[in-house]
Every structure is written in C-alpha cells, then in structure tokens.
Amino acid sequence: MSQPGQTYMVTTTTAARTPVFNDFELGCVTARAIAARRAEFTVLCWVLMPDHFHAPVELNEGSLSQAMGGLKARTASAVNRVRGTRAPVWARAFHDRALRHDDDMLQVARYLICNPLRAGLVRSVREYPFWDAVWVGR
Numbered sequence: 172m173s174q175p176g177q178t179y180m181v182t183t184t185t186a187a188r189t190p191v192f193n194d195f196e197l198g199c200v201t202a203r204a205i206a207a208r209r210a211e212f213t214v215l216c217w218v219l220m221p222d223h224f225h226a227p228v229e230l231n232e233g234s235l236s237q238a239m240g241g242l243k244a245r246t247a248s249a250v251n252r253v254r255g256t257r258a259p260v261w262a263r264a265f266h267d268r269a270l271r272h273d274d275d276m277l278q279v280a281r282y283l284i285c286n287p288l289r290a291g292l293v294r295s296v297r298e299y300p301f302w303d304a305v306w307v308g309r
Contacts, residue, residue: 173235173267178215180279181239182225183265190221191250191260198301200249206303207245211238216280216304220290225283227270239265280304 173179185191192198198219205217205224211233217226230238247260270279287299296302 173230175230175232178227178229178270178274178276179235179267180225180227180270181235181265181267182223183239183243184223184262186259186262188222188262192219192301193221195300196253197250200253201246202301202303204246204249205242209238209241211241213305214303215276216283216306217302218283218286218299219301220286221292225286227276227279227283235267239267277306280306 192201201219205214205219205226210231212231212235213229215227215229217224228235228238243261243265250260251257270276284296284302284304287293287302288296293299
C-alpha cells in the first residue's frame with residue numbers, strides 16, 4: 172500500500188511500446204505536462220524515453236495509483252490534442268518500487284538521466300531534451 176511521504180521509483184510504458192515520443196512535438200507537450208506542479212506527488216527527476224517514462228516521485232497525498240492515473244491522463248490528453256485523436260498513449264499498468272531512505276537519490280537520478288545515453292539516442296545527456304531533476308538550477 173502506498174503511503175504519503177514515501178518515495179517510489181515509477182516506470183510506465185506507452186501502449187504497445189509504440190515510440191510515441193520520437194515525435195519531438197509530442198515529447199514537448201508531454202514534458203510540459205510532467206513538469207507541471209501537482210498536489211498529489213512531487214516528481215524528483217524524470218526521463219521520457221521514446222516508449223516509456225521513469226521517475227522517482229514522492230507521494231504527498233492519496234495513493235500512488237491515483238497519482239499515476241492522473242499523470243497518465245493529463246499527458247495522454249496533451250498528446251491526443253496534438254494528434255487529434257483519442258487513442259491510448261500509455262499501457263494500463265505501471266511498475267513501482269518503494270525507495271529506501273538510505274537509497275542515494277542523486278545516484279538514482281544520474282542512472283535515470285543516463286538512459287538516453289545508454290540507449291544510444293545521444294552522445295551526451297546534454298543533447299537529450301526530455302528529462303529534468305529538482306537538483307538542476309532553473
């Protein structure tokens with residue numbers, strides 16, 4: 172059972188693992204929706220890959236299922252406005268793992284943010300547009 176104050180690593184894939192976010196415009200609208208502040212949880216860092224999304228999130232209120240359902244609904248709505256469709260964007264489920272208090276969050280963030288590099292999408296994480304972290308200065 173999810174608990175407010177707990178940090179979770181969440182991963183969700185696109186419907187049928189379709190590389191939706193290879194489309195730069197769709198990646199941009201989704202990134203804006205992810206970055207928007209919300210009451211139910213705080214996104215500590217995130218990376219949006221062509222066919223999936225990873226983020227450690229700190230639950231503020233409600234359940235993790237409710238929070239992820241809301242995030243997936245908002246991002247799917249943004250994507251479908253651009254595409255002019257009502258097609259599913261995300262797979263129905265998501266994977267989560269509670270992070271322990273002694274997990275090194277900066278190490279977790281670095282690992283996630285390097286996903287595009289490991290996948291061969293870019294030669295430097297600086298080249299990849301779809302990630303952010305609360306530790307990065309604005």
